[in-house]
Amino acid sequence: MRPGERIKLFKAVFAPKPDEKILFLVDIPHDDIRDSAAWKDRREMAQEWYSTFREMGAERGFSVVILEYDATGQPSAPIPQEVVDAVRKSNLVIAMTEFSATSSLVPICLAKESITRCASMPAVERRMEETAFRANYIEVQVYATAIERMLNNAIAAEVVFSTGDTFHIDLRNRVAKSESGDCSRKGQFINFPSGEGWKVPYEATSEEIYKFGESKTEGILPVSYDEEIVKYIIKNNRIVEVIGTSRKAEEMLIFFAENDTRRNIAELGIGCNPKAVITGNILEDEKVGLHIAYGMSSHLGGKVKSDVHQDICYSKGCPVEGTTLTLVNSDGSKTELIRDAMMRYDLLK
Numbered sequence: 001m002r003p004g005e006r007i008k009l010f011k012a013v014f015a016p017k018p019d020e021k022i023l024f025l026v027d028i029p030h031d032d033i034r035d036s037a038a039w040k041d042r043r044e045m046a047q048e049w050y051s052t053f054r055e056m057g058a059e060r061g062f063s064v065v066i067l068e069y070d071a072t073g074q075p076s077a078p079i080p081q082e083v084v085d086a087v088r089k090s091n092l093v094i095a096m097t098e099f100s101a102t103s104s105l106v107p108i109c110l111a112k113e114s115i116t117r118c119a120s121m122p123a124v125e126r127r128m129e130e131t132a133f134r135a136n137y138i139e140v141q142v143y144a145t146a147i148e149r150m151l152n153n154a155i156a157a158e159v160v161f162s163t164g165d166t167f168h169i170d171l172r173n174r175v176a177k178s179e180s181g182d183c184s185r186k187g188q189f190i191n192f193p194s195g196e197g198w199k200v201p202y203e204a205t206s207e208e209i210y211k212f213g214e215s216k217t218e219g220i221l222p223v224s225y226d227e228e229i230v231k232y233i234i235k236n237n238r239i240v241e242v243i244g245t246s247r248k249a250e251e252m253l254i255f256f257a258e259n260d261t262r263r264n265i266a267e268l269g270i271g272c273n274p275k276a277v278i279t280g281n282i283l284e285d286e287k288v289g290l291h292i293a294y295g296m297s298s299h300l301g302g303k304v305k306s307d308v309h310q311d312i313c314y315s316k317g318c319p320v321e322g323t324t325l326t327l328v329n330s331d332g333s334k335t336e337l338i339r340d341a342m343m344r345y346d347l348l349k
Contacts, residue, residue, distance in 0.1 A: 001129035132193035147197030151176035167219035195273030200302035224319030261306035289315035
């Protein structure tokens, strides 16, 4: 992406204004958290974006700083308090990190009297300037809004995976949301590159279960780890069993036993960025189509807080594909939103 194109993108998405304070966040390796070539390049990319923003700031009258902090080592683990304090004092925060800071940034944006808007870009790669960043974000907004509307009209979703496994997701009692690449107003939060709608499944927390009963989310969630399939057995919206004989299966069994909140099914997400491609990078993969997450849901409109929020992507080209996703609507009708592991954009126009 040429400098002029980058500036055009920044103005369209972030609309920085005179006298605003812009903060770039970059996490750095330390101790047992090892560096990588991709992570190093991301830090260099952050410096390039920072430099471009400084040039813009010199013309438009806003200030830009970059802040490094020790990486947390887990996606959506809490960021250091001094970083939180700096975020609260900033108008626009762009987090180009290795480990997602989303769960810490969202509450700041949504807080009463917040002055802050944030873009979280965990594991962003320079090559995305030639793919997902080049989307027509006016078009993406149309798609994302349509998905939000459809999810809000749905009481359940039925997924069939390429493994033959099936998964029923209870979508009652939650409000769907979407993001389309607009981060121009205080209180907003986006993942960038953008383009998705999502809904937290009904979790049947202690204050809900007496009124609405148990969650009906159940089935099998197949996950590929280094070409080996581990299967998570889901009942009542929770991972209750891990099936597999590999070392990874044993590791995940221990992982879920260490913190019970990690077992929560936290998100049904549907990406809608036509320029996004599958490469194995979750930040972009999830914008292609179907993704399902476990762990924390409170930052997305759910009830469960956890130390992790982990997305699993199932679009065409992923190791395991979500062959079909069918929404069960409130009137009993059904809408096949994903067919042959691909988004049906014709339904979103």
